[in-house]
Amino acid sequence: METNLEPQSGYGSDSYTESAKEKIRKVCECPQADVWFLTGGTQTNQNVIDAMLQPYEGVVAASTGHVSVHEAGAIEFTGHKVLTIPQHEGKIYAEELESYLRGFWEDTDHEHMVFPGMVYISHPTEYGTLYTRSELENISAICEAYDIPLYLDGARLGYGLMSDNTDVTLGVISSCCDVFYIGGTKVGALCGEAVVFTKDNTPKHFLTHIKQHGALLAKGRLLGIQFDTLFTDDLYFLLGRHAIDMSELMKNGLKERGVPFYIDSPTNQQFLLLTNEQAERLKRQVLFSTWERPDEMHTVIRLATSWATTEENVQKLLQVFDEIM
Amino acid sequence: METNLEPQSGYGSDSYTESAKEKIRKVCECPQADVWFLTGGTQTNQNVIDAMLQPYEGVVAASTGHVSVHEAGAIEFTGHKVLTIPQHEGKIYAEELESYLRGFWEDTDHEHMVFPGMVYISHPTEYGTLYTRSELENISAICEAYDIPLYLDGARLGYGLMSDNTDVTLGVISSCCDVFYIGGTKVGALCGEAVVFTKDNTPKHFLTHIKQHGALLAKGRLLGIQFDTLFTDDLYFLLGRHAIDMSELMKNGLKERGVPFYIDSPTNQQFLLLTNEQAERLKRQVLFSTWERPDEMHTVIRLATSWATTEENVQKLLQVFDEIM
Amino acid sequence: METNLEPQSGYGSDSYTESAKEKIRKVCECPQADVWFLTGGTQTNQNVIDAMLQPYEGVVAASTGHVSVHEAGAIEFTGHKVLTIPQHEGKIYAEELESYLRGFWEDTDHEHMVFPGMVYISHPTEYGTLYTRSELENISAICEAYDIPLYLDGARLGYGLMSDNTDVTLGVISSCCDVFYIGGTKVGALCGEAVVFTKDNTPKHFLTHIKQHGALLAKGRLLGIQFDTLFTDDLYFLLGRHAIDMSELMKNGLKERGVPFYIDSPTNQQFLLLTNEQAERLKRQVLFSTWERPDEMHTVIRLATSWATTEENVQKLLQVFDEIM
Amino acid sequence: METNLEPQSGYGSDSYTESAKEKIRKVCECPQADVWFLTGGTQTNQNVIDAMLQPYEGVVAASTGHVSVHEAGAIEFTGHKVLTIPQHEGKIYAEELESYLRGFWEDTDHEHMVFPGMVYISHPTEYGTLYTRSELENISAICEAYDIPLYLDGARLGYGLMSDNTDVTLGVISSCCDVFYIGGTKVGALCGEAVVFTKDNTPKHFLTHIKQHGALLAKGRLLGIQFDTLFTDDLYFLLGRHAIDMSELMKNGLKERGVPFYIDSPTNQQFLLLTNEQAERLKRQVLFSTWERPDEMHTVIRLATSWATTEENVQKLLQVFDEIM
Structure with missing residues (x-):
């Protein structure tokens, strides 16, 4: 409310958004990170996944993954299949992921199938469980071996980072994942999720992509101000x-x-x-x-x-x- | 901010949203109106048009229409063509619309073409111009004759309604249009547009449709509270x-x-x-x-x-x- | 070759195609059947499923179903999720289907999920197995109870109908299924599959839908002549x-x-x-x-x-x- | 018919298809050409355009272009806009194309618009007219300057090449265009169009893309044999x-x-x-x-x-x- 009369440029190019991005880069120990703000979780998954995949690729996820079950088909709406592998209290196992990917490439018929083009995990998962640092590193190594990005859905990330039983920090996530998001909505924001591309890998013309998906907020500062506040004095x-x-x-x-x-x-x-x-x-x-x-x-x-x-x-x-x- | 700690159910089922809807029904003189809230203009156009069209239909618009030029292809992204007809200072003419529709149905080849399934107009237009009441009524009559809905993009509607030179009111719009939206973003809201279905014609499972398009806001009250305020004491x-x-x-x-x-x-x-x-x-x-x-x-x-x-x-x-x- | 110089109208409106349709209606004991011809199996699944589903619906299939695994994501390409249930030697069980559908509708969260809008089975299945007449009737009854169509993929139907161990005929299939296709390619045709809508339920403007999907053959007689031949003197x-x-x-x-x-x-x-x-x-x-x-x-x-x-x-x-x- | 009992591998990997490709490479004076066969014209336009464009791009075409008017929205179905420029007896003018492209990039708002990612021309056009060699070269030069591919729809190409009034040969087309197709259906084939990628620029995993679009013919030889015949003894x-x-x-x-x-x-x-x-x-x-x-x-x-x-x-x-x- 305080800044409503302050003239600022639109679509996320305002000074509050810039400040929030800088704070997130710092807290993630990832100076090269490219940070974007979107309004909600399903929207974020839809935009990130569709932008990172080739048209003939799908995203690998646990059978209980939010993208697989609770997003009304938002991923399929963009033309991509969610390729499910077994879940264990909401988590995927590195070895099962590896076996799935290996099986795909060994299958002589794989040109008639959906290519696995990305791996999706949620942390905490839909069952409240957490990956350990070493589990994340193993999954990350497999993704790297198969040359596909690892994406972490952090809708509830704040609740995972502050658990007593975790060795996973934002820094660990930034180094293991190609892209992830820090959920704002579920920790008190009116709306807003912060997408972090960690490896100079922002999809080309991502702003146009967001606009095309109906997800570009005119007054981007609404998101910027909230994240700027969340990452001030450790509020988040x-x-x-x-x-x-x-x-x-x-x-x-x-x-x-x-x-x-x-x-x-x-x-x-x-x-x-x-x-x-x-x-x-x-x-x-x-x-x-x-x-x-x-x-x-x-x-x-x-x-x-x-x-x-x-x-x-x-x-x-x-x-x-x-x-x- | 004041209501942030107040427990309310999500996705637009809170009491503020209900109150806003009631006020909009009243100010539109349309007691049967079904009102929904979305975050931005392009998102609203994308969701309404995709939900109202059959898959083999496109939307008719002025060649300068926002959906045709400035939405990064958000309509085509959902599989629908924008069928353009001539613009006159941003407006379409009823007779040219009629001629276009007649031509389509007379064309023996029309089963190989995109069916016109809806008409889109903006008011004010992208050139700041306004339709007169009689122009709206004529366009509406043609839509009715061809049995396709008329949709009015009211991103800047507040500035049109308060012009000195207009006989168009919210009541007129409600009676002429099958669906329209009242823009919030451009009259001071942080975000938010109010979609009004006027003829018991809300698309089936529209909430799921919105979710599928990545446009469902978890804390729907953010939109409800703003519109409740905008339609209190004539603020809008x-x-x-x-x-x-x-x-x-x-x-x-x-x-x-x-x-x-x-x-x-x-x-x-x-x-x-x-x-x-x-x-x-x-x-x-x-x-x-x-x-x-x-x-x-x-x-x-x-x-x-x-x-x-x-x-x-x-x-x-x-x-x-x-x-x- | 013999008819190549014979002038015939295009897009399936020729006399050979008409004759083939009539023969198929007869052999299916389904006088009201509406028959269409397409070129290949994946194309047929894509066109039929996309045309029969609402945009917010998905198709239920066995986890080993061809649409789920071996069509390069052709169904997801049209925006629809394939909702998988367990397979038993390639077949689905009526009781598991019922339990899945009941579970969906009982889930208080189902408006955030993909609606099951159709059931897909293949006969013979991808494992060469066959449904019995009573199994088909049970699945059909469940579809009817939940008011969703049953679709049978008959890519290899000829090999199923002529098995020694079956009580399933084209008449049984016509009465159990809302739509199915009789595969031509796999029984010797150069190309071609015959889609049969059995219940006056052809999707509106299906020809335009086929054209939009890039699947309309200009010289439709190529398909008509082949099916006319296949259903002459029991060749099929x-x-x-x-x-x-x-x-x-x-x-x-x-x-x-x-x-x-x-x-x-x-x-x-x-x-x-x-x-x-x-x-x-x-x-x-x-x-x-x-x-x-x-x-x-x-x-x-x-x-x-x-x-x-x-x-x-x-x-x-x-x-x-x-x-x- | 003669080869029907001859065992051949599927999906276009048979020896007839290989021979047809070789003949086309020769007649096009383009030894590096990559040739693919599809069944019909709209299908070909849909597959080529969708595969060559980035998701945020559209295809530039004459307002009378087949892709713009007579394909039931097959291009928009894949999420891409057809960006129209003026037509002159079915042709586009190089200078108007240049002015359109320059205007797009100069527009400060272009990130909110559909990026022009490809140019589509038909030859002969929908009005039977022909580009001259120099017109083709000029259009080609502009495409190169803006780094977007030029695509020529040759549904009726045989009738253009054999006109008395043309200096355009298959060699000229191969050198001017990044991709084009030689229509078979309209010169006597039962079905079939030959797509030619001229610059080592076949989209990655194009076979999977074709399968995903429902356009992969199981018995690819049906297309291969016809084109092999058409390009034997100058039949085409x-x-x-x-x-x-x-x-x-x-x-x-x-x-x-x-x-x-x-x-x-x-x-x-x-x-x-x-x-x-x-x-x-x-x-x-x-x-x-x-x-x-x-x-x-x-x-x-x-x-x-x-x-x-x-x-x-x-x-x-x-x-x-x-x-x-």
């Missing part, structure tokens, strides 16, 4: 840390109450294994996402804390569990 | 009126100084016919858009006022003209 | 039967020699489970497709007979197996 | 010459009868300017294409001769004109 990390603290509080409280967990997640998303009856009782008091049904009797539900979750929120939730378990 | 109209007042001031000042106009525009965009030398001298002091070169010696430039233009801005500009003419 | 069935006879001869010969089969296929494609050494030795004398590697030591290879396979061909192949086993 | 040129002879006969006969011509076409397409009454009378006896209506009283009709037109056909037509004029 403090917001992330807060969600982790609240998640740990919730997790411990639930464990004390004997609630079984479906997955051991070190971030802000927790997956509980409830009986259908428990889930039914919970639904009357709490809004949650039903994740999957592992069998006829049980339901896996997801609970997520965020930058905005208060201790009071968590305590209230635990009281509800006292009643329903 | 006051902002529009202000730009018109400033435009008139500028226009009169320029006319007094003998500056020739290329087009007689009743809105906030003015097109001046300068000699190349004048344009060159102006460039040193003023940022403007070069519009076209009618001949080797002359340059048409565009000057636009807005909700944010001050009287002081205009006076300063006129002083510059005192020097360069 | 005789060619299919011949391949089955040759396949049985080959199968029995291989079994006598103790060659293990990977799948029990009743049609013209046979899948052998060889050791890697055997496969290596075979490769020196026979051209075959390597299908998959079930483990480190073994290779599954595919051998296919056709309308053109001779008894001598089979005997020679068996002699090679005498040497390599 | 003799067929072309025959149509020109018949066209001249028709033209002279019509001129003797005082029939006015709309355009002076040196090839097999002739455009007559009839009164509406004459056109009406003609329609009762002759099947023709109505081309355009220059005014309320007149109709331009097209008459085309071909490889199959006989002298008797022409004489009969002239007799009809004796009656109707």
Whole structure:
């Protein structure tokens, strides 16, 4: 609001956006990084993937990857297939990736198939899990061996970076990935994701590409100002840390109450294994996402804390569990 | 900012968005209108046109239409052709539209051509001109006769509605058009355009369509709150009126100084016919858009006022003209 | 060649094409069928699927379905996702299909996902297996319950219809499927596939759609004449039967020699489970497709007979197996 | 028919196709040419243009170009805009092309527009007219200066090469164009067009691209055999010459009868300017294409001769004109 009357040039060429880019380059320890701002996660995946792939290529992803399941076909809309490989609590394994790529190139029929042109991972994954630094490095090495870029979807990156159980930093990500994005929306921004190209590899005429995809924001400063703020005085990390603290509080409280967990997640998303009856009782008091049904009797539900979750929120939730378990 | 900590459901299902929709239905005198919010103009054109057309159809537009020239091919990106007909100071003529449509259907070869499936007009046009109520009604009648929807791009609608020389109101537009949008970005919003379907004709699963196009905003309230504010206490109209007042001031000042106009525009965009030398001298002091070169010696430039233009801005500009003419 | 100088109208409106359509309607016991001719299998899948789906829909297929794996992304090229469900020797199970569709509609998040808009099956499948009449009817009933069309890819249909082990006829297929195609290329045609819409459900302006997809043949008679010939004096069935006879001869010969089969296929494609050494030795004398590697030591290879396979061909192949086993 | 039982590998890797390619390289005086075969003209334009353009680029064409008007939006279907410039009896002028390209790059707003990435011309044009060698060279030089490929649509090329009034040979075309195609369908082939890349510039993985577009013919020999035949003993040129002879006969006969011509076409397409009454009378006896209506009283009709037109056909037509004029 304060800058609304200040004349600034449009489409991301304003001074706030420039400042945000500089701060991101610094925090990523990647001085050559080329930073762009888009409005939302699906839009970012669609723009980055379509711009990096050749028309005859697809993107390799875990079968549970957001691009594969929850983006209404935004990748296919641009003409590209999502090539799925097995997931393990949301993650892909380097050796399975390697085996998939090797199999493709060995297949004498591969000219009749979709070429794997990029690898997509999310960190944290859709199951709240995290790659280790060494896992990332292994995946990165395979991508390099097959000469295809590695792309990391960081919609919830702040919650991953601030987990207690991680050796992955923005610097590690910048050196392992060809491109990734730092999610703003999920850590408190009104909207906005920061795309980082790390290897002088920005697609040619990327601005025109963004415009063609209907994703170019006229008043780019709206994104620039927010990221400039998020990367001032560590705000981005403090917001992330807060969600982790609240998640740990919730997790411990639930464990004390004997609630079984479906997955051991070190971030802000927790997956509980409830009986259908428990889930039914919970639904009357709490809004949650039903994740999957592992069998006829049980339901896996997801609970997520965020930058905005208060201790009071968590305590209230635990009281509800006292009643329903 | 005030509502940021307030829990609200996402993707446009929050209470602010609901309130904005209700206000727009009222101001459009169209109780059955279905209102949606998107972030920018090109995105809106892309989403509406692609959703309303059959895959084998294209959209008819003036050769100078924004969708035809200045959207980096966003319409073609979705597989649809922009079918151009002649423009007259940015407008299309009802009789030429009729002749085009008739010609298509009479052509024995038309099954090998792109079917005209929609008509696109902008109001104000890219040349700042306005349709009259009767012109709109004529175009609307032709669309009805050929059973194709009429779509009005209102990126600058606020500046058209508040012009001194118009009998077109939101009510008139709602009754003439099958769908149109009320631009927010160009009248002071951070971002946001309001799409209005007027005839119970929202495309099926439009939310999924928007998501697929990468255009679904997670925190939809960002758009809802802005439009709720714009349509409270006539703010939208006051902002529009202000730009018109400033435009008139500028226009009169320029006319007094003998500056020739290329087009007689009743809105906030003015097109001046300068000699190349004048344009060159102006460039040193003023940022403007070069519009076209009618001949080797002359340059048409565009000057636009807005909700944010001050009287002081205009006076300063006129002083510059005192020097360069 | 005989008709080349005979003037006929183009794009499939000639008298040979008309005659072929009539014969196909008869042999399918489907007087209301609307028949179209296209040149190849991938082209047919692309045109039919894209024309039958809404833009926000995808096609459900077995994970091994031809559209999913071996068409270079031709379906995704048109903007649609292939939604895969488990395969069982190339087939899908009605109950798993039902569970998938139910799961989609029960998912509270499904508006953010690709809508299942069609079911694709191949018959024979990519593994040479066949659906039974009752399996087809069950799948058909589920499609009807969920109000989505069932599409059968009959690239190798002739070889399925003439198998000894089938109760599926063209009449059964016509009554179970909303649309299917009868493959010409794989039973001896130079090119050509016959698409059959069985329920007055031809997509609107399908000719224009085909033209837009670059698939409209100017001299449509090239396809019409071939199908007219194939459905004269049971030629289509005789060619299919011949391949089955040759396949049985080959199968029995291989079994006598103790060659293990990977799948029990009743049609013209046979899948052998060889050791890697055997496969290596075979490769020196026979051209075959390597299908998959079930483990480190073994290779599954595919051998296919056709309308053109001779008894001598089979005997020679068996002699090679005498040497390599 | 003779080769149908001969085993040959598929997808254009057979020996007939190889022989046809070699003959085309020779007749084009272009030893490095890479030749591909596709089935039809629209399919060829779609595949070549989509493969040569970057996603943010469009193709420049005359407003009357086949790709612009008569291909049901096949180019836009692949996401690319057809950027039209003025036509002059179907041709584009080098200076207008240059002015268009210069204007694009000088426009400060061009990053919000579709980049011109290729130039499309047809020869003969849709009006039967021909470029001269020097016109082709000028257009070619401009394309080179702007670093974009020149593509020539030769659907009717045989009729252009054999015109009495041309200095354009296949060698000239090969040296001026980056890619062009030699039409087979319109000179007597059942189907088939030969695409020639002249400058070691075949798009990467073009076979996969063709497959993805549904345009890969399984039995590629069907195309190879026809072109091998067409380029044996000058058959292609003799067929072309025959149509020109018949066209001249028709033209002279019509001129003797005082029939006015709309355009002076040196090839097999002739455009007559009839009164509406004459056109009406003609329609009762002759099947023709109505081309355009220059005014309320007149109709331009097209008459085309071909490889199959006989002298008797022409004489009969002239007799009809004796009656109707």
